[in-house]
Amino acid sequence: MQPNRLKQGGRIDRSRPLDFFFNGRQYRGYAGDTLASALLANDVSIVGRSFKLHRPRGIVGCGAEEPNAILQIGSGATTLPNQRATQVELYDGLEARTNKGWPNVNYDIAAVNDSLGRLFSAGFYYKTFMYPRMLWESYEKLIRRSAGMGRSPRLPDPDHYDHRNAYCDVLVAGAGPSGLMAALTAAHSGARVLIADEQSEFGGQLLSSAESIDGKSAQSWLQDTLYQLSQFENVIMLPRSTVFGYFDHNFLAIAQRCTDHLGGNLTGQIRERQWRVRAKQVVLAQGAIERPLVFCNNDRPGVMLASAVSSYVNRYAVCPGKRTVVFTNNDSAYQTAIDLHQAGSEVVAIVDSRIDGAGGLGEAVRNLGIAVFQNHVVTDVSGRRRVSGVLVAKWDGDRCAQINHTISMDCDLLAISGGWSPAVHLHSQSGGKNVWNEDLQCFVAGESVQNCISTGAGNGYWSLRSCLQSGHDNGRDAAVLSGFETVDLSLPSVDDLHSNALQPLWRVPASKDPDRCPKQFLDYQNDTSVADVRLAVREGYQNVEHVKRYTALGFGTDQGKLGNINGMAALAECLDRPIPEVGTTTFRPAYTPVTFGVCAGDHVGDLYDPERKTAMHEWHLSKDAPFENVGQWLRPWYFPRGDEALEAAVARECLATRRSAGIMDASTLGKIIVQGPDSVTFLERIYTHDVANMKIGRCAYGIMLGEDGMMKDDGVMARLDENQFYLTTTTGGAAQVLAWLEIWLQTEWPELDVHLTSVTDHFSTIAVAGPNSRRVLQNAGCSIDLERQSFPFMSVQMAELAGVTVQIFRVSFSGELAFEVNVDSGYALYIWKKLMEAGKEYDITPYGTETMHVLRAEKGFVILGQDTDGSVSPHDLGMHWMMSKTRDHLGKRSLSRPDGKRGDRKQLVGLLSTDNTTVLTEGAQLIENPDAPPPVPLLGHVTSSYASACLGHPIALALVAGGRKRKGETLFAAASDGSMVPVKIVSPVFYDPKGERQHA
Amino acid sequence: MFLIKCPFCGERAETEFSYGGEAGINRPLDPDALSDVEWADYLFMRKNPRGAHKELWNHAQGCRRWFGVERDTVSYRISRSFELPAGDKGP
């Protein structure tokens, strides 16, 4: 049984009944219903409780403007909070729940708030809950519990989302009559057209219109038009797609809902898609939103927008009431009376605030025998949980008057229309201003600041004929502006009884003044009433933004679509200023709420950020190496044997390398080829050391500074040829360093003939280190003499290794005899395996980043970003020897600023815990006096700290104020856990201080 | 999302580009001759205007070229893109 369902008509499919649940109770609707229409069909009148006062609330609208029917849909991982029932398409098995109300939405204990309403006036929480201070947290818990609306899912989302970039000549936002005409006209001109509409079907107002076009029903004209549009290859039609954001340079975002309407348990598919559209021209055809009228108790269930009533009757074959009073200040609601009458429902009366009433439509209504009370207003509503009647009074148009009702009418539905507000949201988002139109009594789009134009009802054209006309003209113009020929289509003929005459009626006078009369609501969801706005003004919150923020007007999930204009009018009345002087508000995206998921698209989970892998990645995986994220790269952290833990594995790897041979994948280092006749000049401006004197085939350690004089990056520089150099950068710095080199080359020194090419991915780098590393390479079939005399430390040679051409660098980051093999990445895995084979007899041991860190720390080599931050200069690291004395380079000047010369700058030192066993905590601060009260002077911090298997005791590196002069002093390493470890300051070079091993 | 015209590749989405800040800040030829105040002026002080701004952009995901853009910092409208002046080797 669907008591309010009409026997015939509508766009629902009576052959496809759908069962659904509302607050646990089962109901039935039809395919084509929205949840709202199905609820109304079943005569469900209370669908929610208001935010603050817990007043019972019913469905008001039929679209995005709905403030009350905000429901929780589904359960578990796919539950959806805060869904507007008016926009939820019904499917079989749909479960919906109300958000508020205990024990239930029909009987809510917290409705006691309503009788205390005056206590909960605007801003009341700013004035209380302050004393005693310690209780605020308890107050807040209560506030939080009662606030909020729907419930977030508590399980990860099983659905997918994706993005789609698109270009078009003409984007049409909204597929009502004007949008369709615009799209059709533009399509005929050959323009690429994309038309999107938030509803499940294109047509907008036409879907519920009883008017006729070209002698046919509006619906049949719609069908023809959609067919025509679908025949164009240059047209993309997106239903269920909301243009929610209009950004700079005509970039718009559309959220397309793909699966929600198919049922809640359909998971794993693309649920929503975001279209990211760059449009040459945009036609904004989003229509208009009907305004409620503001009178006492105008929020009672059964008070609905007249246009919504028409939609329910005509489109969904639902008559939301049995006896209807229509209250209006304009013509459009007359059509609602006609629609109701045609559907066989009783229309008690039309209450029209205007003296003259309606023209053509008035006559039509009277011909149907419907009573019209001109010059009358509805002042109050009776019935708490459902409208049971209205009080009507004669009114002469004096807005300040207090009036008493003279007539009462029984009814269970009050259809109201306070006029229309064009949906200027996207225009506003595009940066355009909205301007007040005195004739139409609404804000319309002002001058466009981007390539867009507003059309149809969205631009203040109320009649169907004018909507079709403006859509046609604006679609044509948009196509022309994007470079296409003018096309004129013949316009369909439409009878037009509609007049634009509207009487400004922003607040219906009541029998008491607005502070004392029953609440006259402006924003239903936030319980903002006229009295609240008046209070805000009284307290000095007079700017419209202050009023909104103080009263929460327009901050509901409908974002003020229903109430903002009425709220501004209330403010204007209160300040005694015209509405446009009170100001407008800037609308921000999103037009209607969009999921985080659709914004993120497929950049979640495994695809959140690329994992960069080296050519040896699979080999590392096969050895169960845990990986460390370094930037986007995955680097093997250590190579456990069996169930070996980090410490044991690292100790083993370190010892193996120091005693025999270790092998490491160093492919993630950035690698850049610098080529050209001015390479030396260029590099000398960037790096601190002498480049000109480097011999071909030799390598040097190089550092580069930012212009602020601080360490920027470091690496090896090799001179491959007179005019060709090879640079390495840190793993994390690769892209940044190349960009840094390019910006100087291109913007500051374009006269230099230099080319930079990244070969990071082309070359894989395999480091073989340890006293037996030379033998490993020899074993692997290295074509060149690797002995010290012919291949000295810090040099580079080309070679054949296991039949593959490679570049071998004799450099060392471990302090051992070591070789770094650069090989075309396509052959890297092959060479890696060859080296492993060749090293077998030396127990060659693969090692990861952790061992690399230990080995280099034993040598006192720094890692930028770990042992340095943005405040460390080369002098602080003791790298004076790296600095050219004679020439300028980037950052040099900054070092001679007063701060660069301070004696107490933090300098790199080594630390030993005095007990020789405690491994210091990396990051621990260094202080002099462990008993000092805070704030304790901080002398520096531990940057690196390891157990050194090779030395048999822990070591650490640190930055310490004036550290180099403090050698031998004892400080305390204070960690976050409160521990204080005494440490001695020593040289940062712990192992082979003379550097003999790397020269072996 | 901006639509930026790379002088070499044409109009592309902002996500292909990286920003380089105010254009036309020339590195002093002889930094050692500058006072600390003058050096700080070069290093840190910026016009940061409200309105027309000449700035550097790099077509990072395209041709990797740096170029100039004149953009309004309030309306975000771009009035033109331009190639940076070619180098002059000088004496």
Next chain:
Amino acid sequence: MKKYSAFGLLRNAIGHNRHWQPAWRNPDPKRKYDVVIVGGGGHGLATAYYLAKEHGIHNVAVLEKGWIGGGNTGRNTTIVRSNYLWTEAALLYEKSLQLWEGLSQELNYNVMFSQRGVYNLGHSLQDMRDIERRVSANRLNGLDAVVVNTEQIKAAIPMINTSANARYPILGASLQKRGGVARHDAVAWGFARAADALGVDIIQQCEVTGIQRDGRRVTGVETTRGRIEADKVGVVVAGNASVLASMAELRLPIESHPLQAFVSEPLKPVLDTVVMSNAVHGYISQSDKGELVIGAGIDAYNGYGQRGSFPTIEHAAAAIIELFPVFSRVRMLRMWGGIVDVCPDACPIISKMPVDGLYFNCGWGTGGFKATPGSGWVFAHTIARDRAHDLNTAFDLNRFTSGALIDEHGAAGVAH
């Protein structure tokens, strides 16, 4: 000023709320003030309040070009914390945090300061080193801070994704329990009401168009409501500092960028603390109203448009889903942008200027809201005494010449 109280609320309710007094007057500007504060955001209003309260200077005007609290005060994600790395910054923000702790009572205006704790997540070994470094420094500086591990994070924030298989797994975090959030508008309104009660003139719709000087000394300001003389002028106009500086022919080491944020639809309580992640570039809390409040990254380009590029929002949404996969179906209600003035070292300038009697308080980057009371407190001191307080000595403009920057990039990043 009539005191706000539960009793007052009740009494006024009985009187149909018709006897509430204005929270502040709406005066016309006088010809001359001892001090003119340019900028009616939280910082400017706080400065005026502390000038009157702490230094007895009551002849003060706050000039606001729009409506008070309409700039970054009303556009931020309301996070309050003091756990900065460097001592100079930590002590300044800690002063501010201490003022926050009694602010509702001090102002007799509930700013809803909610100490629900702030977690700064670490996702890499280096993040964890940095966290240890910062927390140990915080503790030695007398701030409350702890390092927490993944299990502790999961216990406190059940919805967070602590899977080791995440692209950037959460390895730990720093926690400052005294950190939290506050109601941003209320901060501006509370300071305005309290300052007004001490005689400060709050003048809205009054845009400063020029800074008048006589030789090396400031004499007043030119405004859209006429010339106003002043012995001292304090400028605290986030998002417009460079523009005001240029009126005095000064340049600042500042670039203005859009910083964006967004809120979800209101939800029942699901997140009881503040979570920030530099590596994953997002930060999130839940307001008392139930909205998830999310901060996005800064847009790279200079911009005064109070809006940024949409991909920045997309990235932030992805980051939040990475941290909280359960929020994927939650919907974004509204996004907006503010203008942040960023210094090269991510620290503010609270300083005397080369013009006598002219003071600037700017460059707070993304972190200004939390500093509101502390910033006002030290700026008032600086203006009243014509010299910096110990807490803001290091934040002098001269540091850009000497090189003594306070590099908070590591600790600040984008996240506030």
Next chain:
Amino acid sequence: MPDPILHSHGLEPFLSSISSATDCAEQPGIRIGIEPGLCHINLRGDPGSVEFIDAVNSVLQQDLPLAANTMTTGNNRIYWLGPNEWLIISSLEKDKDRVTNLRESVRGQHACVTDLSGGQLALRINGPHARDVLAKGCTLDFHPSVFHSGHCAQSGLAKTGVLIGLLDDGSEFEIVVRRSFVDYLAHWLQHAAEEFGVEFSVI
């Protein structure tokens, strides 16, 4: 160089993991071919220099594309990358000495020849939904009137940089991606193409 069998392109594990998943009877909406073992050469030089153009032409026997966003095909596929930069892709087998020869030919000029064969991988994408899939992750306009055969562009695809060209008959795209990103990109493509049906193969 040793037998190409020693050569790896980084996608081997990916391909072996999906081989069973693509066992569908229907025609896939998108086919992705991996073409390993190609020679990728980055060429820098002055397009205004006749000497340079002649030298390159003598080795490649093919014109360099001089117009922005275009490519030429012939013995090689040559892509315009920027005002003084090109990418030459050809079969590795055929062109063992290509790098050396090119380098020799421009010796003495301000030109630069860099072998990137190990650093890049070329994917071939075709099928009725190829453009749809690319449009999911790339901000270029793939409409046939804009992105026609012989057109190419460097851009971003998902979260990595790519070079995309539309080959001869306009039905097949070539996508060049850096080696370390190829596994990520393949996963992304698989995910993005799922709704259309996708098939991977080695060419």
